[in-house]
Amino acid sequence: MMKELTRVNFTNLNKIIYPELGISKSQVIDYYIRIAPRMLPFLKDRALVRTRYPNGINEEGFYEKDAPKGTPEWIKTFTKFSESVQKNTDYVICNDLDTLIWLANLAALELHIPLSKTPETGVPDIALFDLDPEPPAGLREAINAAFLLKELLEKLGLKSFVKNSGKKGLHVVIPLQPNHNFDQVRDFVHSVGLILTKKHIFIVSERSQTNEPGKVLIDYPQNSEHGTMIAPYSLRAVKEATVSTPLEWHELNTLKPYDYNLFSILNKSEEPWKHLFDEPQKLPKSF
Numbered sequence: 001m002m003k004e005l006t007r008v009n010f011t012n013l014n015k016i017i018y019p020e021l022g023i024s025k026s027q028v029i030d031y032y033i034r035i036a037p038r039m040l041p042f043l044k045d046r047a048l049v050r051t052r053y054p055n056g057i058n059e060e061g062f063y064e065k066d067a068p069k070g071t072p073e074w075i076k077t078f079t080k081f082s083e084s085v086q087k088n089t090d091y092v093i094c095n096d097l098d099t100l101i102w103l104a105n106l107a108a109l110e111l112h113i114p115l116s117k118t119p120e121t122g123v124p125d126i127a128l129f130d131l132d133p134e135p136p137a138g139l140r141e142a143i144n145a146a147f148l149l150k151e152l153l154e155k156l157g158l159k160s161f162v163k164n165s166g167k168k169g170l171h172v173v174i175p176l177q178p179n180h181n182f183d184q185v186r187d188f189v190h191s192v193g194l195i196l197t198k199k200h201i202f203i204v205s206e207r208s209q210t211n212e213p214g215k216v217l218i219d220y221p222q223n224s225e226h227g228t229m230i231a232p233y234s235l236r237a238v239k240e241a242t243v244s245t246p247l248e249w250h251e252l253n254t255l256k257p258y259d260y261n262l263f264s265i266l267n268k269s270e271e272p273w274k275h276l277f278d279e280p281q282k283l284p285k286s287f
Helices: 025-043 097-105 139-157 182-197 249-253
Strands: 016-018 047-052 061-062 077-082 087-093 108-114 126-133 161-164 170-175 216-219 228-230
Touching: 016 025, 025 097, 025 108, 087 097, 097 108, 097 161, 126 139, 126 182, 126 228, 139 161, 139 170, 139 182, 139 216, 139 249, 170 228, 182 216
Parallel strands: none
Antiparallel strands: 047 061, 047 108, 077 087, 108 228, 126 170, 126 216, 161 170
């Protein structure tokens, strides 16, 4: 039936992708079909980076930027010159269900989005606070940091949105007006992080502190033209088949690490990020 409704030529549908849960590629594709109405608005016009696991998550996957060999002509791409490798990269643009299904058939489990849209890739429309706890700190410590961050941003007149990363951390974002560059956004996120580090000993904001035990890192350098964020509703390549899930702030009070996965997310009726881009905000110049 799926083949009659899409241009995608399916392969190896019975391949087991998540061995511990017995989840097949067919089920992964079915998930992305069902979640597409919620997910596609966050993928639209963004140069996707994918992490693919064609042999399942227990085998080594690979990170992919370029459109792979054999990409159908109907797949939309965006070509951008890479200074680091001195060549053009043809990024996949996923604006429709067929493209999303095609990616799922490639076992592109994790879809990572830049913080800007094409063609203006130097103009961010999202500011990202990536809260990454280092053991023995975990999700609970990340949640505590997120609420402190929310409070500070509110004092600055900014409304923030939160999602889990699908792994151990959280993402707090601010939708932006198109009048910032990445240097400004990165400096803002760093400055906010430094304010929190001075008040709360368990929060750090420098990459050199990434592995400090028991700390929550506010990872600001991802706010760059080359930085990415795991897309809302993307699967993660972990044995629990978790999903990076947009949340209401109050949901953090009872959130557990594996609350939302390929199965349970489909029962979640709320869409806390549905109007994320309806009211873009301007960052304060000084505070």
